[in-house]
Amino acid sequence: MLSRTAGNLYWLGRYVERADATSRLLGMGARMTLVPGASSRDDWRSVLEAAGVERPDSSESGRPEALQALLLEPESGSSILSCMQLARFNGRAERTALTSAMWDALNDNWRRFDGMDYRTASRALPDHIDFAQRWAGAFRGAMDTTMLRNDRYGFIRLGSHIERAAMTLRLLKVKYLVLLPERDVIGGGRDLYQWTSLLLASSGLRAYHHLYKGDFAPWNIADLLALNRTFPRSVAFCFHEVNTTLKDLAQAYGQNHPCHEMSAALDHKLCTATMGDIFTDGLFEWVSETLYDVLALSDLIQEAYGF
């Protein structure tokens, strides 16, 4: 396979995932501002930060700015509109590497947000969020049921799990304050909605109740998002997927690269870590360091396969 093909598939995976994750963040923002007493300005700012959109401290960061940056901004690589276009663009460049079901899914209404204004976007925001999630879901479903499990599949999978790990880590970084044990007041007012919206943003509300009985505890929320090995948006889960995929590629190609070493080490680190250790060393530090590792691993993968 051409290195460029691998690159396009990798970024296809990342952009589909990013469109999906960004729509959840928008949902989180919209929900947080509905709670009485919430300072909406800060809520939207944290949503933008979690999406990795950098904004100067002085700038206005309310609902219009967030919707512009995360839904409508063309060519930014952060908005749902541009993620969908970039995903499709990468897919189109590798049209022959995709199954027709996957291509259909990418093509479906891909220009929905083109030229949409803020008012239209704001009025039907829940619909737009649903659409983006269904769009990403349809692509993943088509990929799951129609694509050969070869190296092409591997590169899309690498992209989506690297992106997902980064998203979850950024979410933790933005919200680490409400997860610290010293604020461990079970069932507190403002924190309760912070926690539920955090879980909603990672589609983990139900999962949380299945896994951890009783009231919300920030410790458990952090555990779910960082270390749980069954929850598909957790950092540990993503690293394990990345590592398995890289091992498959190494076997198929008969070649090992530095990214394999790093990925194995990260998988091991997440396997053996406990929330106790993490809180002892500092949640914020742990999250920052791991986020850095994800980006370094992404660079190594690109280097190894020449894209």
Next chain:
Amino acid sequence: MTYDEMGPPGAVRPPYELVAQWIEDMGMSLLDLRAKEAEALFRRVGITFAVYGEGGDPERLIPFDLVPRVFGRSEWDRLDRGIRQRASALNAFLYDVYHRREFLRAGHMPEELVLQNPAFLPQMIGFDPPARVYSHVVGIDLVRMGGDDFAVLEDNCRTPSGVSYMLENREIMMRMFPDLFAKGGIRPVDTYAEDLRRTLEDVAPPACREQPSLAVLTPGPYNSAYYEHSFLADQIGAELVEARDLFVRDGQVWRRTTRGPRVVDVIYRRIDDDFLDPLAFRPDSLLGIPGLMHAYLSGGVTICSAPGAGIADDKAIYTYVPEMIRFYLGEEPILPNVQTYRLSEKDDYAYVIEHLDELVVKEVDGSGGYGMLIGPKSTQEERDAYRKRIEADPAGFIAQPTLDLSTTPTLCGGSIGPRHVDFRPYCLVGKRIRLTPGGLTRVALREGSLVVNSSQGGGVKDTWVLTEDSLC
């Protein structure tokens, strides 16, 4: 009087009997409905051509007309011989201009027309490409004015596009109307991909010792013909590459893959000469593969079509093709040229300037239907402005009479009416010549319009070549 290929009601010409019957059986409302279905099918498979910078949908569909264009067996036999003849002569001419230039020395053509032509590449002088072929895919644009009255409007020796429409139009027709094809009277076109692969393998470079590895070189997804590039790569089992995927080492061309570098033997390039190799052509260009020309000239790789093949399809050279056929093949041309005035010549110039309102004037290096003057449809101001352009550079223009192109029945706005068409067959030249029975019929969808270019509102049709003169 315009020649209609189907003929008047009650006197339908034999090749069109099946089509006439089919239209009658279907009825207008059903045909209309199925036309919409066809469009949805095309969009779903992603057959679009890109037009950037004009606003609107950046990926447009070329309108597809359901009513096929038909050639009977004996009509096609003659076209077949004429097309092969022309493709041979053009390749013989290319070999000659890069070697002994017998044609020029015999005084059949002014030397400067070749030597001062930007499409002429001095780097190619004295080089023998594999099988002595320069233009591996020759697209010959044909028009028809009467029953046996065909003429060649233009040759395309570099990288003629549109062949994917020939293949996809047929796919869609066979899928939607299997009954029409069930009797086996319509010759298949899907042999094209196989023939293209064989043609490219025929011309593997001397350095290639095993099964040649093929690549289709595309400018990338922004190119208007990108769909076709990926489609063809897929069909012939070649890798679809961009220049940045390739590099030259040890006299061979390699592509970067996830398993490391792999050799490429034959490159079917769909980019212009200028962008092949920055070392050889455009030092300012970031595009291209540095060292490619060197690898090519030393036998490490074959480039199809050969760099410099464009010298044969220049509009000023075109007028000499009938003479080439006589000179190289010792035969009379089966398909004549359209009468063409060379504005570089005094008498022709004087005539054209006097008769601008009757003629079509084209730039010798123009394409795509842009930059031409259609005399009868132009205003006085347009003609005056164009005259100034001609006066500034007479040799940059040729003129042809306004041709009364044949029409075929076409579905337009809920009824069927005659629309003008042209025709481009794709002739493959390797160790032998291969010609698919069919080609691309382009149709001017606007009533009375003669411009069939897809960029200017043209559409396409499936083209049938019958195994007999009539199927009824």
